[in-house]
Amino acid sequence: MTDYRTLRVALLGAGAVGSQVADLLLKHGDELADRAGATLELSGIAVRNLDGKRDVDLPRELFTTDAETLIVGSDIVIELMGGIEPARTQVLQAINSGADVVTANKALLATHGTEIFDAADQVGAQVYYEAAAAGAIPIIRPLRDSLAGDRVVRIMGIVNGTTNYILDRMDTEGADFADVLAQAQDLGYAEADPTADVEGYDAAQKAAILASLAFHTTVPLEAVHREGITSVDAAMIESARHAGYVIKLLAVCERLSAADGEEGESISVRVYPALVDRAHPLASVHGANNAVFVQAEAAGDLMFYGAGAGGVQTASAVLGDVVSAARRHIAGGVGVGESTRANLPTVPIGRVITRYQITLEVDDKPGVLATVAGILSDGRVSIATVEQTVIEPTADATGASARLVIGTHTAREQDLSETVERLAASGVVERVVSVLRVEGN
């Protein structure tokens, strides 16, 4: 065996991902050393509770509750605690003590990314975070390096496995949201408190990270428009299917041309349930899988597909970063800094231009369609398709109703939402059943 220099690797956190990272570091030490050009010595694992239950058996002497002492003298610090504090403090401590940092902490990067990357730049340290954006899927290096000579136009990502699992089961089984969520919780696909997933917070954090990279711009979490999937019901899924669509929770990061009277480009970053054509590659991403669809000016359409979560899958991405960090330690030189030179402004959701599907319940009497069409036209929303069906009256119905499903051409979100408000107040519309964006053609 070659005689390598030894690098001290500190691990913060031993949860689902951390315990797998430790296990793989110990198990594949020789192979990793060959690839990194350095022996990776796991110097310790900082945890809150020494007696906590771990997914895999790890040598007890590695554990410590004293993260700060562990960090001192480490060459590489892997942060897998999650959450903002103490992760933020310890990551900054690691950077300032000269270590490179590997993290999967999307919440931390989406909220304190600038502080962390600035601190790393100051001392010439590098922060690696392949596992923070889409689990095991290599997306950070492709965006940062492979596409560095290209211009990303749009990213559409299925970046949250829990919501994709729920929407996929609703689509294949016709089941309702609450039922599938309960099953997902039983199976461990959803947390007891599913808010972060189903309300789109997790996807929004990942969208901020992906947009920052793709557009060389600092995208704060607050700039990400966010809607969850709790309002998606079986009827909406069925209606989508009828129209040749599937509903996916998408993180959309888009480069916008200069609007009339404005100078320069801007970007839009948004997370919401959207209609995706069943022939689109994203439509066939099933179960808890993730996929990131990237459109670039020169490269055209690219898609990256794989497991978006899971302890051992995410550990693969973390270890790839550890090897990169080790290679950099051995090779010398400074790493690739975060590129935020473009610093494009983020536009509010009202400025977004996309297509829509509007579903209305209307009075079933003459002239209603003409009224609806008139309101849309006045609101600068152009109709592409329309389908009207009679709704069977129920016992307590006061009159005959019809359902209108309207597909629009591209429209400005602000125009669209004002138009929908006018429709709701028009007297002929009994109920606005749903308004969904259509993404990806």
Add this chain to the structure above:
Amino acid sequence: MTDYRTLRVALLGAGAVGSQVADLLLKHGDELADRAGATLELSGIAVRNLDGKRDVDLPRELFTTDAETLIVGSDIVIELMGGIEPARTQVLQAINSGADVVTANKALLATHGTEIFDAADQVGAQVYYEAAAAGAIPIIRPLRDSLAGDRVVRIMGIVNGTTNYILDRMDTEGADFADVLAQAQDLGYAEADPTADVEGYDAAQKAAILASLAFHTTVPLEAVHREGITSVDAAMIESARHAGYVIKLLAVCERLSAADGEEGESISVRVYPALVDRAHPLASVHGANNAVFVQAEAAGDLMFYGAGAGGVQTASAVLGDVVSAARRHIAGGVGVGESTRANLPTVPIGRVITRYQITLEVDDKPGVLATVAGILSDGRVSIATVEQTVIEPTADATGASARLVIGTHTAREQDLSETVERLAASGVVERVVSVLRVEGN
């Protein structure tokens, strides 16, 4: 604008990819400078013929026929000539004069990769080749960096756009190989001499490159088993469809466990038309697109999808490499060397274990199926499925015939081929219609 250091970039070749690279370098200079941290000055374009027709308009004063003088004093040399010579000599000259090299030349890397990487190691130069493996799809960095902490088990790649286009049209239209090839040639999807594509030479070069990276092993082109698609006809496609498969030209790179009585792992690298289940993600790769499906021990299943060829698409991958090379020049330090430390042996095709579909024409008389089943069983080939249909007799038929389509469990290629030989000689088999491997359970 920031005042950057200037790096001199020399371009060798101005064909479909080269002219787009030059165009993008000139058009997006400021943006590329911001990303690279260096001004990228296109110092010249070496071509054979100064008056050659180019895909895009480029400043005439950049062109030269004197590649050797251009290379001297360059920081980055982009080799997009293709072919072995003079590409090999000029790439080595560039390395030895201290430049980093970016190349899309799969033929060169698959045949002289070791020589070139060794030369680069000697002087601490780096060779980038993202565009050599699957056009615009970022696959090199994911394999070299993102999965560096994981163990790749298998790669199944659709890495040749021309053959995927031909097979896809045969599948969707029921057309025959020769007709679709002629159309593909008319449309520019296939070359006038299509041998490199349809006989699998191009795919074999890419398979050698991918396997070398994935398994940290030097894989010479001669170690790649190669079969083309010229024997695939409409009847085979139809029969595949009937059984729920689609035929794809696959590059399969596989890690094999130690066989009985042997020590250590080995690998198999092979290119052939194979049956792929229609539910597999690779089955939905249509047209001239490429996709690389990667299975890793920890990461699980990943897929990378995009354009496999095309001038501007491939130019995106080349420019990503140029930016990486520039960053390295600015940052200092040595780059990531080729990792060939595992150096696993490549096994011959006879050692490969996979599933098969055997289609036979047999005499339609009692006892034939029993005879065929006996021969398979004697040859250690286990039957999973069997379907027998009567063939309508033609005018010149000598007797009633039946068609047998046999799906096998996994078998050793050597056992399988010996068994097929015995079937052909058995007296009850009129014709072995086809033997196809089934990949990607």
